[in-house]
Amino acid sequence: MSKSDSIILDFFAGSGTTGHAVMEINKEDDGQRNFILCTNNENNICKEVTYERLRIINENEFKNLNLKYYQIDFIPTQNRFYYEYADQLLERVRELVELENAINFTDNKEIAIILSDEELEGFMQNLEENKDYRVVYLGHNVLATGEQEKALFENKIKINVIPDYYFQELRGL
Structure with missing residues (x-):
């Protein structure tokens, strides 16, 4: 650099x-x-x-700079089960992935983030419309089927799984 x-x-x-x-x-x-x-x-x-x-x-x-504003909050996890605060964590994951990878998901037709099985299913149903995407970030609990992985591969769309460390530290693991 x-x-x-x-x-x-x-x-x-x-x-x-x-x-x-x-x-x-x-x-x-x-x-x-x-x-x-x-x-x-x-x-x-x-x-x-x-x-x-x-x-x-x-x-x-x-006029051409990418300017982003990120706000993070403390999410208390003590004496709570993971499923009780998982949705709160997911609300901020998009911003954290953008920061760590220096990318912007907003109005980006080459990079997508998918945080649920339902979002993945919707993406796959519209794969013809989504053919310009080159990378898909999948939430740590989203599991693509073999058929979905094959279709993404054939369309030259790389799968990046969002790392567990976004969640583990907050779970106290």
Whole structure:
């Protein structure tokens, strides 16, 4: 990784100055730097100030940047069975997979995420319409049948299983 394609991490995002600076230096030298800004969202600063600032700068000056806002919550698991909080975990898995793999599922016709057997069945029923997809991320508890795997393979769609570690740590395993 060179300096012009670095990833800049700022754990004290504030008003988004670091993100703005990264955008500007990329513009100056045609760099491909990315940035990750983190905050505890005290006084709603992330949502109302940081994200809004970067969104407006992007719309007015850059117009082609992928800007995402992720919010995570603590999900208490103590004295609860897994099935009692599994749906809460799944609500955030999409965002975590996007972050870890630097991808965007929104309006993406090449990469899909499927978190239930019902979603997989629907995807397979519309496989002709979904033929442009190249990768499918399957939830850890979604099991494709041999027939489904074969159809995906024949359509050159790679299967990536979402790792169990998204869930195990929160289960206390």
